[in-house]
Amino acid sequence: MRKIKITFRVTVFLLIGGLLHYAxxxxxxxxxxxxxxxxxxxxxxxxxxxxxxxxxxxxLINRDVQFIxxxxxxxxxLGFVPRETTEVMVYRNEDTGWGWPFYFKFDTxxxxxxxxxxxxxxxxxxxxxxTHYGWRNEYFSAFPNAVAIRxxxxxxxxIIPWFNIFFFIALMAAVLFIRAMWRQFRERSVDPLLDAAxxxxxxxxxxxxxxxxxxxxxxxxxxxxxxxRPVK
Amino acid sequence: xxxxxxxxxxxxGLTVIYFSVSLYSRSVRKERLEDEFDAENPDGDRDAxxxxxxxxxxxxxxxxxxxxxxxxYVVPTLAIGAxxxxxxxx
Numbered sequence: 001m002r003k004i005k006i007t008f009r010v011t012v013f014l015l016i017g018g019l020l021h022y023a024x025x026x027x028x029x030x031x032x033x034x035x036x037x038x039x040x041x042x043x044x045x046x047x048x049x050x051x052x053x054x055x056x057x058x059x060l061i062n063r064d065v066q067f068i069x070x071x072x073x074x075x076x077x078l079g080f081v082p083r084e085t086t087e088v089m090v091y092r093n094e095d096t097g098w099g100w101p102f103y104f105k106f107d108t109x110x111x112x113x114x115x116x117x118x119x120x121x122x123x124x125x126x127x128x129x130x131t132h133y134g135w136r137n138e139y140f141s142a143f144p145n146a147v148a149i150r151x152x153x154x155x156x157x158x159i160i161p162w163f164n165i166f167f168f169i170a171l172m173a174a175v176l177f178i179r180a181m182w183r184q185f186r187e188r189s190v191d192p193l194l195d196a197a198x199x200x201x202x203x204x205x206x207x208x209x210x211x212x213x214x215x216x217x218x219x220x221x222x223x224x225x226x227x228x229r230p231v232k
Numbered sequence: 233x234x235x236x237x238x239x240x241x242x243x244x245g246l247t248v249i250y251f252s253v254s255l256y257s258r259s260v261r262k263e264r265l266e267d268e269f270d271a272e273n274p275d276g277d278r279d280a281x282x283x284x285x286x287x288x289x290x291x292x293x294x295x296x297x298x299x300x301x302x303x304x305y306v307v308p309t310l311a312i313g314a315x316x317x318x319x320x321x322x
Contacts, residue, residue: 104312148319181253184259
């Protein structure tokens with residue numbers, strides 16, 4: 001039972017953690033190499049890794065998607081520990097519109113222009129901070145979605161994830177508030193009901209005990225009173 | 233259409249939160265009034281207690297606190313507006 005409980009908790013934690021890791025914004029230090037546009041097929045389960053920029057896109061089986069090719073500074077631990085080495089990273093650039101995840105991004109064309117403007121060579125690099133969400137997976141052809149880009153002078157910049165700090169504080173507050181609400185609801189609404197039910201149950205039991213008492217007495221009246229008398 | 237979906241489901245979700253918070257806030261206030269009365273009158277009669285709690289809850293309903301719960305609708309709307317502006321402003 002304990003093992004099942006632990007497994008259940010770990011699964012829930014991993015699912016929520018995975019969802020947040022996919023949907024919350026992250027920052028990469030990148031150098032834009034090129035941008036391109038390619039037609040993508042959207043008619044299998046990997047559809048979940050592509051956005052739905054507008055209503056008609058929900059029914060299309062393929063459409064053009066814009067991409068931003070970059071060289072990215074590697075990091076450890078979700079970007080908290082910088083490293084000296086680089087890797088390549090390709091971002092998709094899609095509107096999220098009014099739907100999930102709630103970035104309300106409508107400026108795809110502008111972002112593509114900004115990325116084009118920042119593109120540079122390895123000899124004369126122009127570094128930039130790319131804000132994005134999502135995962136890169138080569139086997140499923142999944143790409144993180146670029147949300148914003150801003151130029152920086154030095155690739156060793158310190159980035160403070162203000163939104164995520166605010167988000168986790170708000171999440172903690174919401175969890176504590178829901179717990180307080182649940183406790184108040186239990187104390188004021190559920191416990192009195194349970195108490196009343198318990199009281200009623202006790203009364204019924206007492207009633208049964210009394211009846212049984214009468215019945216046993218009546219039975220006893222038929223018994224031979226001398227039967228259990230100790231032998232002298 | 234996506235916008236309408238967001239507005240409709242957002243409104244439903246926020247309404248659920250609004251009523252939950254309203255009930256919670258009122259319940260906390262009622263409990264505090266009951267405790268207050270019990271502390272002042274250890275063996276007060278039931279009618280006086282009910283009258284005290286009812287008067288206290290009426291004062292609560294007339295105060296600004298329950299109206300502030302309306303911020304449940306205002307704050308997310310402003311937050312979404314701010315995000316839309318910050319993401320798309322050039």
